[in-house]
Amino acid sequence: MSKPIYFSFHWKFYFSVAFLLLVSLFGLQACQKAPADNKGLSAPVNDIPRLASGKPDFSGIWEATSAADYDLEPHSNRKDAPPGAGIIEGKYIPYLPEALEQRKKNFAARETLDPAVKGYTLGVPRGIYYPEPFQIFQREKDLIIVHQFGHSVRTIHTNNTDHPKDPYDWWLGDSRAKWDGDTLTVDVKHFNGKTWLDRSGNYHSDSLHVVEKWKLIDVNTLEYTATLEDPKVYSRPWTLSVLLHRHREKDFQLIEDYRFTLEYDEHYPPRPPVQ
Amino acid sequence: MNARQFIYGLVLSVSSLTAVNTTAHHAFSAEFDANQPIELKGVVTKLELVNPHSWLYFDVKKADGSAENWGFEFGAPFSLKQKGLTKASLPIGTEVTIKGYRAKNGLNFGYAVTAVLADGRTFTTGGAPDAPASQAKPQ
Numbered sequence: 001m002s003k004p005i006y007f008s009f010h011w012k013f014y015f016s017v018a019f020l021l022l023v024s025l026f027g028l029q030a031c032q033k034a035p036a037d038n039k040g041l042s043a044p045v046n047d048i049p050r051l052a053s054g055k056p057d058f059s060g061i062w063e064a065t066s067a068a069d070y071d072l073e074p075h076s077n078r079k080d081a082p083p084g085a086g087i088i089e090g091k092y093i094p095y096l097p098e099a100l101e102q103r104k105k106n107f108a109a110r111e112t113l114d115p116a117v118k119g120y121t122l123g124v125p126r127g128i129y130y131p132e133p134f135q136i137f138q139r140e141k142d143l144i145i146v147h148q149f150g151h152s153v154r155t156i157h158t159n160n161t162d163h164p165k166d167p168y169d170w171w172l173g174d175s176r177a178k179w180d181g182d183t184l185t186v187d188v189k190h191f192n193g194k195t196w197l198d199r200s201g202n203y204h205s206d207s208l209h210v211v212e213k214w215k216l217i218d219v220n221t222l223e224y225t226a227t228l229e230d231p232k233v234y235s236r237p238w239t240l241s242v243l244l245h246r247h248r249e250k251d252f253q254l255i256e257d258y259r260f261t262l263e264y265d266e267h268y269p270p271r272p273p274v275q
Numbered sequence: 276m277n278a279r280q281f282i283y284g285l286v287l288s289v290s291s292l293t294a295v296n297t298t299a300h301h302a303f304s305a306e307f308d309a310n311q312p313i314e315l316k317g318v319v320t321k322l323e324l325v326n327p328h329s330w331l332y333f334d335v336k337k338a339d340g341s342a343e344n345w346g347f348e349f350g351a352p353f354s355l356k357q358k359g360l361t362k363a364s365l366p367i368g369t370e371v372t373i374k375g376y377r378a379k380n381g382l383n384f385g386y387a388v389t390a391v392l393a394d395g396r397t398f399t400t401g402g403a404p405d406a407p408a409s410q411a412k413p414q
Contacts, residue, residue, distance in 0.1 A: 166361040168324035168352040192325045206323075 048182070048216040051140065056182050056216050058136045058143060061247040061254065064129040064224075068242055071200035080111075081200070087129070089239045093202060099233040106201025114199045119259030121152045121171035123195030124188050124210055125226040129242045135254055143177070143184075148254040156186050163189060169206055171195060186212040197228075205232040220246040303376075303403035306348075307386040311377040315345060315385075322365045324352040331387065331400075333371055347373050347387040349400040360390075360398045369393050376407065 049057040070081035073092050077083040086092075095103055106113055116122060122130050127147050137144040141159040146152075156175040163174050169192035177186040193206040209229045217223045225241040228234065303309075317333035329349035334342040349355060365371060372391040378384035387400040388407075 166356070166363065168326070171326070192323060194325070 048219055051138065053140060055140075055179055056184070057138055058184070058214060058216065058222065059138045061133050061135045061252055062222060062244040063131070063133040063247060064242045064244050066129055066242045068129040068240070069126065069131055069198050072198050072202050072240060073200075075200070087240045087242050089241070094235045094238055096233060096235050099203075103201050103203060106196070106203055108201075110199055110201050113201070115195050116149070116199060117259075119150060119262075120194065121150055122147065123171060123191065123197075124154070124173050124175075125212065125224075125228075125240065126195065126197050127152060127154070127172070128224055128226075128244070132257065133247055133252075133254060146254065148257050150258060150260075151256060156184075158184070163187070169193075173208070173210065182215060184212075184214040186210075186214070188212065203233065204228065204230045207232045217243075220248065222246075303386060303401075303406035306378055306380075306384075307376045307406070308379045309376055309407045312375070313377050313385055314372065314374045316370065316372045317345065318342075319365050319367050319369050319371055320344060321367065322362060324355070324362060327351055329355060329400075331365060331371070331373070331390070333373070343383060345373075345383045345385065347375055347385045347400075349387055349390075355398070355400065358398055360400070364392065364396075364398075365390070375401070 049059070051057050066087055067082050067084035068087045070084055072086060072088055074086035075081065075084055093103075111117070116126075116130070121127075127134065127145075127149070130147075130149060132148045134145055134147040137146070141157070143156040143158065145154040145156065147154075152172060154172045154175065156177045158177045158179070160178075161176060163176055167174060167190035170190055171192060171194070173188040173191045175186050175188045177184050179185075188210040189208070191204070191206055191208045193204065193208075196203045207230050211227045211229075213223075213225045215223045222244040223241065224244055225239055227237050227239045229237040315333075315335050317335040319331065319333050321330075321332040323330045323332075329352055330346050331349055332344055332346045334344055337343055355361070370393040373385070373387050374389045374391075375385045375387040378386075386403070386406060390398045390400050392398070
Protein backbone atom coordinates (compact mmCIF):
# COMPACT_ATOMS: atom_id res chain seq x y z
CA MET A 1 0.00 0.00 0.00
CA SER A 2 2.80 2.35 0.91
CA LYS A 3 4.65 1.99 -2.38
CA PRO A 4 1.92 3.34 -4.64
CA ILE A 5 1.39 6.30 -2.25
CA TYR A 6 5.12 7.06 -2.31
CA PHE A 7 5.13 6.91 -6.10
CA SER A 8 2.00 8.99 -6.31
CA PHE A 9 3.54 11.69 -4.07
CA HIS A 10 6.66 11.87 -6.24
CA TRP A 11 4.62 11.97 -9.41
CA LYS A 12 2.57 14.89 -8.12
CA PHE A 13 5.72 16.65 -6.90
CA TYR A 14 7.51 16.33 -10.23
CA PHE A 15 4.40 17.36 -12.11
CA SER A 16 3.99 20.48 -9.95
CA VAL A 17 7.65 21.46 -10.39
CA ALA A 18 7.40 20.97 -14.15
CA PHE A 19 4.19 22.97 -14.26
CA LEU A 20 5.71 25.88 -12.31
CA LEU A 21 8.77 25.80 -14.54
CA LEU A 22 6.62 25.99 -17.64
CA VAL A 23 4.55 28.83 -16.19
CA SER A 24 7.64 30.83 -15.31
CA LEU A 25 9.14 30.15 -18.73
CA PHE A 26 5.99 31.42 -20.45
CA GLY A 27 5.90 34.28 -17.99
CA LEU A 28 9.46 35.23 -18.86
CA GLN A 29 8.69 35.04 -22.52
CA ALA A 30 5.61 37.21 -22.02
CA CYS A 31 7.72 39.75 -20.15
CA GLN A 32 10.25 39.84 -22.94
CA LYS A 33 7.48 40.31 -25.47
CA ALA A 34 5.78 43.03 -23.43
CA PRO A 35 7.56 46.06 -24.91
CA ALA A 36 6.70 44.97 -28.45
CA ASP A 37 3.06 44.41 -27.48
CA ASN A 38 2.78 47.81 -25.78
CA LYS A 39 3.96 49.42 -28.96
CA GLY A 40 0.92 47.94 -30.61
CA LEU A 41 -1.46 49.47 -28.05
CA SER A 42 -0.61 53.07 -28.89
CA ALA A 43 -0.27 53.41 -32.65
CA PRO A 44 3.26 53.13 -34.02
CA VAL A 45 4.85 56.51 -34.73
CA ASN A 46 4.55 56.13 -38.48
CA ASP A 47 0.92 55.06 -38.39
CA ILE A 48 -0.50 58.59 -38.65
CA PRO A 49 -1.84 60.20 -41.84
CA ARG A 50 0.84 62.06 -43.74
CA LEU A 51 1.07 64.43 -46.68
CA ALA A 52 3.10 63.42 -49.74
CA SER A 53 5.98 65.39 -48.20
CA GLY A 54 5.92 63.14 -45.13
CA LYS A 55 4.61 65.85 -42.80
CA PRO A 56 1.70 64.78 -40.54
CA ASP A 57 -1.71 65.44 -42.09
CA PHE A 58 -4.09 67.13 -39.62
CA SER A 59 -6.96 67.35 -42.14
CA GLY A 60 -10.31 66.46 -40.65
CA ILE A 61 -13.04 67.66 -38.33
CA TRP A 62 -11.98 67.91 -34.68
CA GLU A 63 -13.52 68.74 -31.34
CA ALA A 64 -12.51 68.67 -27.69
CA THR A 65 -14.67 66.75 -25.23
CA SER A 66 -13.21 68.70 -22.32
CA ALA A 67 -15.35 70.99 -20.13
CA ALA A 68 -12.56 73.56 -20.49
CA ASP A 69 -14.70 76.25 -22.09
CA TYR A 70 -16.88 76.44 -18.97
CA ASP A 71 -13.81 77.35 -16.94
CA LEU A 72 -10.14 76.67 -17.66
CA GLU A 73 -9.38 76.46 -13.95
CA PRO A 74 -10.54 73.65 -11.62
CA HIS A 75 -14.14 74.30 -10.57
CA SER A 76 -17.04 72.53 -8.92
CA ASN A 77 -20.40 72.41 -10.62
CA ARG A 78 -22.61 75.48 -10.72
CA LYS A 79 -25.91 76.37 -12.36
CA ASP A 80 -24.33 77.23 -15.69
CA ALA A 81 -21.45 74.76 -15.75
CA PRO A 82 -20.58 71.13 -15.10
CA PRO A 83 -17.57 70.48 -12.83
CA GLY A 84 -14.15 70.32 -14.38
CA ALA A 85 -10.60 69.54 -13.27
CA GLY A 86 -9.22 72.34 -15.43
CA ILE A 87 -6.67 72.07 -18.23
CA ILE A 88 -3.90 74.33 -16.91
CA GLU A 89 -0.42 73.23 -15.89
CA GLY A 90 -0.28 74.37 -12.25
CA LYS A 91 -4.10 74.55 -12.13
CA TYR A 92 -4.55 78.35 -11.97
CA ILE A 93 -3.83 81.31 -14.26
CA PRO A 94 -1.06 83.52 -12.79
CA TYR A 95 -2.97 86.81 -12.98
CA LEU A 96 -1.44 90.13 -11.96
CA PRO A 97 -3.38 91.52 -8.93
CA GLU A 98 -5.36 94.12 -10.93
CA ALA A 99 -6.10 91.63 -13.69
CA LEU A 100 -7.44 89.15 -11.12
CA GLU A 101 -9.91 91.82 -10.00
CA GLN A 102 -11.00 92.29 -13.61
CA ARG A 103 -11.43 88.54 -14.01
CA LYS A 104 -13.71 88.50 -10.94
CA LYS A 105 -15.81 91.30 -12.50
CA ASN A 106 -15.99 89.36 -15.76
CA PHE A 107 -17.11 86.26 -13.86
CA ALA A 108 -19.89 88.15 -12.08
CA ALA A 109 -21.23 89.50 -15.39
CA ARG A 110 -20.38 86.50 -17.56
CA GLU A 111 -23.96 85.95 -18.65
CA THR A 112 -23.96 89.16 -20.68
CA LEU A 113 -20.28 90.06 -21.13
CA ASP A 114 -19.00 86.76 -22.57
CA PRO A 115 -18.06 87.62 -26.17
CA ALA A 116 -19.31 84.18 -27.29
CA VAL A 117 -22.79 85.08 -26.02
CA LYS A 118 -22.68 88.10 -28.34
CA GLY A 119 -21.64 85.82 -31.21
CA TYR A 120 -18.14 87.30 -31.50
CA THR A 121 -15.23 85.34 -32.96
CA LEU A 122 -13.88 83.08 -30.20
CA GLY A 123 -10.18 83.86 -30.65
CA VAL A 124 -7.11 81.74 -29.97
CA PRO A 125 -6.93 79.38 -28.14
CA ARG A 126 -10.65 79.40 -27.11
CA GLY A 127 -11.92 78.37 -30.54
CA ILE A 128 -9.94 75.14 -30.26
CA TYR A 129 -11.52 73.79 -27.05
CA TYR A 130 -14.92 75.48 -27.46
CA PRO A 131 -17.50 72.66 -27.62
CA GLU A 132 -18.20 72.92 -31.34
CA PRO A 133 -16.35 71.24 -34.19
CA PHE A 134 -13.78 72.86 -36.43
CA GLN A 135 -12.29 71.60 -39.67
CA ILE A 136 -8.67 71.67 -40.76
CA PHE A 137 -7.73 71.91 -44.42
CA GLN A 138 -4.02 71.41 -44.93
CA ARG A 139 -1.58 72.28 -47.70
CA GLU A 140 2.19 72.49 -47.76
CA LYS A 141 2.11 76.27 -47.43
CA ASP A 142 -0.64 76.59 -44.82
CA LEU A 143 -3.38 75.09 -42.68
CA ILE A 144 -6.85 76.63 -42.80
CA ILE A 145 -9.01 76.21 -39.71
CA VAL A 146 -12.74 76.74 -40.21
CA HIS A 147 -14.72 76.98 -36.98
CA GLN A 148 -18.37 76.01 -36.95
CA PHE A 149 -19.06 78.77 -34.39
CA GLY A 150 -19.37 82.02 -36.32
CA HIS A 151 -17.72 80.45 -39.37
CA SER A 152 -14.41 82.02 -38.34
CA VAL A 153 -11.57 81.19 -40.69
CA ARG A 154 -7.98 81.14 -39.48
CA THR A 155 -4.88 80.66 -41.60
CA ILE A 156 -1.74 79.12 -40.09
CA HIS A 157 1.11 79.90 -42.47
CA THR A 158 3.74 77.17 -42.88
CA ASN A 159 5.72 78.85 -45.67
CA ASN A 160 8.58 80.16 -43.50
CA THR A 161 7.19 83.69 -43.41
CA ASP A 162 7.29 85.94 -40.36
CA HIS A 163 4.60 88.13 -38.78
CA PRO A 164 3.74 91.25 -40.84
CA LYS A 165 5.53 94.51 -40.11
CA ASP A 166 2.33 96.62 -40.14
CA PRO A 167 -0.18 94.39 -38.33
CA TYR A 168 -3.84 94.97 -37.49
CA ASP A 169 -5.38 93.84 -34.22
CA TRP A 170 -6.86 90.58 -35.44
CA TRP A 171 -9.60 88.59 -33.67
CA LEU A 172 -7.60 85.39 -34.32
CA GLY A 173 -4.13 86.92 -34.29
CA ASP A 174 -1.53 86.24 -36.96
CA SER A 175 -0.29 82.62 -37.07
CA ARG A 176 3.14 81.57 -38.38
CA ALA A 177 4.22 77.95 -37.92
CA LYS A 178 7.20 75.62 -38.20
CA TRP A 179 7.46 71.84 -38.14
CA ASP A 180 9.59 70.41 -35.35
CA GLY A 181 9.65 66.74 -36.36
CA ASP A 182 6.00 65.67 -36.27
CA THR A 183 4.97 68.60 -34.04
CA LEU A 184 3.60 71.80 -35.55
CA THR A 185 4.68 74.81 -33.48
CA VAL A 186 2.60 77.92 -34.15
CA ASP A 187 3.50 81.44 -33.07
CA VAL A 188 0.39 83.65 -32.77
CA LYS A 189 0.30 87.37 -31.97
CA HIS A 190 -1.24 90.74 -32.98
CA PHE A 191 -4.56 90.10 -31.24
CA ASN A 192 -7.20 92.55 -30.14
CA GLY A 193 -8.32 92.44 -26.52
CA LYS A 194 -11.97 91.70 -27.27
CA THR A 195 -12.01 87.92 -26.82
CA TRP A 196 -12.08 85.80 -23.67
CA LEU A 197 -10.49 82.44 -22.91
CA ASP A 198 -13.64 80.78 -21.57
CA ARG A 199 -17.17 81.59 -20.48
CA SER A 200 -16.12 82.16 -16.84
CA GLY A 201 -14.38 85.45 -17.59
CA ASN A 202 -10.76 84.35 -17.95
CA TYR A 203 -9.28 86.87 -20.35
CA HIS A 204 -6.25 88.44 -22.01
CA SER A 205 -5.26 91.81 -23.48
CA ASP A 206 -4.14 92.85 -26.97
CA SER A 207 -0.57 92.00 -25.89
CA LEU A 208 -1.37 88.27 -25.90
CA HIS A 209 1.26 86.01 -27.45
CA VAL A 210 0.39 82.33 -27.90
CA VAL A 211 2.70 79.46 -28.81
CA GLU A 212 0.72 76.39 -29.83
CA LYS A 213 1.95 72.83 -30.29
CA TRP A 214 -0.12 70.42 -32.40
CA LYS A 215 0.73 66.71 -32.52
CA LEU A 216 -1.10 63.58 -33.64
CA ILE A 217 -0.78 60.97 -30.90
CA ASP A 218 -2.75 58.48 -32.98
CA VAL A 219 -4.80 58.53 -36.17
CA ASN A 220 -7.83 60.07 -34.48
CA THR A 221 -6.38 62.14 -31.65
CA LEU A 222 -4.54 65.45 -31.67
CA GLU A 223 -2.66 66.67 -28.64
CA TYR A 224 -2.94 70.46 -28.40
CA THR A 225 -0.99 72.66 -26.02
CA ALA A 226 -0.88 76.45 -25.87
CA THR A 227 1.48 78.63 -23.86
CA LEU A 228 0.06 82.09 -23.19
CA GLU A 229 2.14 85.16 -22.45
CA ASP A 230 0.63 88.58 -21.75
CA PRO A 231 2.65 91.00 -19.61
CA LYS A 232 -0.39 93.27 -19.13
CA VAL A 233 -2.45 90.47 -17.54
CA TYR A 234 -0.28 87.52 -16.37
CA SER A 235 2.77 87.49 -14.10
CA ARG A 236 4.41 84.72 -16.15
CA PRO A 237 3.67 82.54 -19.21
CA TRP A 238 1.39 79.58 -18.53
CA THR A 239 0.31 76.48 -20.44
CA LEU A 240 -2.94 74.66 -21.11
CA SER A 241 -3.51 71.41 -22.97
CA VAL A 242 -6.42 69.42 -24.35
CA LEU A 243 -6.96 66.40 -26.54
CA LEU A 244 -8.90 66.87 -29.76
CA HIS A 245 -10.90 63.99 -31.18
CA ARG A 246 -11.61 63.33 -34.83
CA HIS A 247 -15.29 63.26 -35.79
CA ARG A 248 -15.95 59.90 -37.47
CA GLU A 249 -19.75 59.93 -37.59
CA LYS A 250 -21.16 59.10 -41.01
CA ASP A 251 -21.49 62.22 -43.21
CA PHE A 252 -20.44 64.49 -40.35
CA GLN A 253 -20.07 68.11 -41.42
CA LEU A 254 -19.95 71.63 -40.03
CA ILE A 255 -23.29 73.46 -39.82
CA GLU A 256 -23.48 77.25 -40.06
CA ASP A 257 -23.71 78.78 -36.58
CA TYR A 258 -23.94 82.57 -36.62
CA ARG A 259 -25.21 83.92 -33.28
CA PHE A 260 -25.18 87.65 -33.90
CA THR A 261 -27.84 87.34 -36.60
CA LEU A 262 -30.36 85.52 -34.40
CA GLU A 263 -32.22 88.63 -33.26
CA TYR A 264 -32.78 89.63 -36.90
CA ASP A 265 -34.07 86.22 -37.97
CA GLU A 266 -37.71 87.20 -37.54
CA HIS A 267 -37.23 89.88 -40.21
CA TYR A 268 -35.90 87.47 -42.84
CA PRO A 269 -36.90 86.74 -45.45
CA PRO A 270 -38.48 90.22 -45.65
CA ARG A 271 -42.26 90.14 -45.84
CA PRO A 272 -44.09 92.18 -48.50
CA PRO A 273 -45.17 95.60 -47.17
CA VAL A 274 -48.68 95.79 -45.70
CA GLN A 275 -51.02 97.47 -48.26
CA MET B 276 -15.81 120.47 -70.40
CA ASN B 277 -15.51 118.20 -73.40
CA ALA B 278 -16.99 114.73 -73.69
CA ARG B 279 -13.74 112.98 -72.70
CA GLN B 280 -13.40 115.00 -69.48
CA PHE B 281 -17.03 114.25 -68.72
CA ILE B 282 -16.49 110.51 -69.15
CA TYR B 283 -13.33 110.60 -66.98
CA GLY B 284 -15.26 112.50 -64.34
CA LEU B 285 -18.10 110.01 -64.43
CA VAL B 286 -15.77 107.02 -64.17
CA LEU B 287 -13.90 108.58 -61.25
CA SER B 288 -17.12 109.42 -59.39
CA VAL B 289 -18.55 105.95 -59.87
CA SER B 290 -15.34 104.20 -58.82
CA SER B 291 -15.00 106.38 -55.71
CA LEU B 292 -18.59 105.67 -54.74
CA THR B 293 -17.99 101.93 -55.19
CA ALA B 294 -14.87 102.14 -53.02
CA VAL B 295 -16.86 103.80 -50.25
CA ASN B 296 -19.59 101.20 -50.42
CA THR B 297 -17.27 98.23 -50.27
CA THR B 298 -15.36 99.46 -47.23
CA ALA B 299 -18.31 100.16 -44.99
CA HIS B 300 -21.47 98.29 -44.32
CA HIS B 301 -22.72 99.52 -41.00
CA ALA B 302 -25.14 102.42 -40.80
CA PHE B 303 -23.82 105.73 -39.51
CA SER B 304 -27.27 106.80 -38.39
CA ALA B 305 -27.71 103.82 -36.06
CA GLU B 306 -25.07 105.12 -33.67
CA PHE B 307 -24.12 108.69 -34.56
CA ASP B 308 -25.91 112.01 -34.77
CA ALA B 309 -25.46 114.09 -37.96
CA ASN B 310 -26.76 117.14 -36.09
CA GLN B 311 -23.92 117.07 -33.57
CA PRO B 312 -20.67 117.82 -35.40
CA ILE B 313 -17.64 117.84 -33.12
CA GLU B 314 -13.94 118.71 -33.34
CA LEU B 315 -11.52 117.52 -30.69
CA LYS B 316 -7.77 117.73 -30.16
CA GLY B 317 -6.04 115.21 -27.94
CA VAL B 318 -3.22 112.77 -27.32
CA VAL B 319 -3.48 109.21 -28.69
CA THR B 320 -3.94 106.49 -26.07
CA LYS B 321 -4.84 103.57 -28.35
CA LEU B 322 -5.45 102.75 -32.01
CA GLU B 323 -7.44 99.55 -32.55
CA LEU B 324 -7.14 98.36 -36.14
CA VAL B 325 -10.01 95.92 -35.78
CA ASN B 326 -12.50 94.61 -38.32
CA PRO B 327 -15.12 95.68 -39.21
CA HIS B 328 -14.33 99.16 -37.80
CA SER B 329 -11.17 100.58 -36.32
CA TRP B 330 -11.29 102.80 -33.23
CA LEU B 331 -9.00 105.59 -32.08
CA TYR B 332 -8.92 106.52 -28.41
CA PHE B 333 -7.34 109.76 -27.22
CA ASP B 334 -7.19 111.96 -24.12
CA VAL B 335 -8.68 115.43 -24.43
CA LYS B 336 -7.62 118.05 -21.88
CA LYS B 337 -10.57 119.72 -20.18
CA ALA B 338 -10.67 123.34 -18.93
CA ASP B 339 -9.91 122.21 -15.36
CA GLY B 340 -6.76 120.44 -16.55
CA SER B 341 -8.05 116.88 -16.19
CA ALA B 342 -8.08 114.50 -19.17
CA GLU B 343 -11.13 112.86 -20.70
CA ASN B 344 -10.82 109.77 -22.89
CA TRP B 345 -12.73 109.77 -26.19
CA GLY B 346 -13.21 106.97 -28.72
CA PHE B 347 -13.86 107.60 -32.42
CA GLU B 348 -14.86 105.08 -35.03
CA PHE B 349 -12.66 104.83 -38.11
CA GLY B 350 -13.08 102.76 -41.27
CA ALA B 351 -11.98 99.14 -41.73
CA PRO B 352 -8.22 98.48 -41.29
CA PHE B 353 -7.71 97.67 -44.97
CA SER B 354 -9.37 100.87 -46.20
CA LEU B 355 -7.18 102.85 -43.81
CA LYS B 356 -4.11 100.99 -45.05
CA GLN B 357 -5.01 101.88 -48.64
CA LYS B 358 -5.01 105.53 -47.55
CA GLY B 359 -1.60 105.05 -45.91
CA LEU B 360 -2.80 105.01 -42.31
CA THR B 361 -1.22 102.23 -40.22
CA LYS B 362 -0.33 101.69 -36.54
CA ALA B 363 2.84 103.69 -37.16
CA SER B 364 0.80 106.74 -38.25
CA LEU B 365 -0.82 107.26 -34.85
CA PRO B 366 1.53 106.00 -32.13
CA ILE B 367 0.51 106.35 -28.49
CA GLY B 368 1.39 109.77 -27.09
CA THR B 369 1.14 111.72 -30.36
CA GLU B 370 -1.22 114.62 -30.92
CA VAL B 371 -4.25 114.25 -33.15
CA THR B 372 -7.19 116.43 -34.20
CA ILE B 373 -10.45 114.69 -35.08
CA LYS B 374 -13.44 116.13 -36.90
CA GLY B 375 -16.64 114.11 -36.90
CA TYR B 376 -19.99 113.56 -35.22
CA ARG B 377 -20.98 112.62 -31.67
CA ALA B 378 -22.56 109.33 -30.69
CA LYS B 379 -26.29 109.33 -30.06
CA ASN B 380 -25.86 107.75 -26.63
CA GLY B 381 -24.25 110.94 -25.32
CA LEU B 382 -21.12 109.17 -24.09
CA ASN B 383 -17.58 110.08 -25.13
CA PHE B 384 -17.77 108.41 -28.53
CA GLY B 385 -17.97 109.66 -32.06
CA TYR B 386 -17.59 108.97 -35.75
CA ALA B 387 -14.40 110.36 -37.27
CA VAL B 388 -14.57 112.02 -40.69
CA THR B 389 -11.04 113.38 -40.79
CA ALA B 390 -7.95 112.92 -38.65
CA VAL B 391 -5.18 115.51 -38.69
CA LEU B 392 -1.84 114.17 -37.45
CA ALA B 393 0.76 116.13 -35.51
CA ASP B 394 2.85 116.53 -38.68
CA GLY B 395 -0.07 118.07 -40.53
CA ARG B 396 -1.04 115.05 -42.65
CA THR B 397 -4.79 114.67 -43.02
CA PHE B 398 -6.67 111.38 -43.48
CA THR B 399 -10.29 110.76 -44.36
CA THR B 400 -11.08 108.03 -41.87
CA GLY B 401 -14.79 107.21 -42.07
CA GLY B 402 -16.46 105.04 -44.65
CA ALA B 403 -20.16 104.69 -43.79
CA PRO B 404 -22.21 105.41 -46.95
CA ASP B 405 -24.89 107.30 -45.02
CA ALA B 406 -22.48 109.49 -43.07
CA PRO B 407 -22.90 113.23 -43.81
CA ALA B 408 -19.33 113.53 -45.08
CA SER B 409 -19.85 110.72 -47.58
CA GLN B 410 -23.04 112.27 -48.89
CA ALA B 411 -21.38 115.59 -49.63
CA LYS B 412 -19.92 115.50 -53.14
CA PRO B 413 -16.12 115.72 -52.96
CA GLN B 414 -14.94 118.74 -54.99
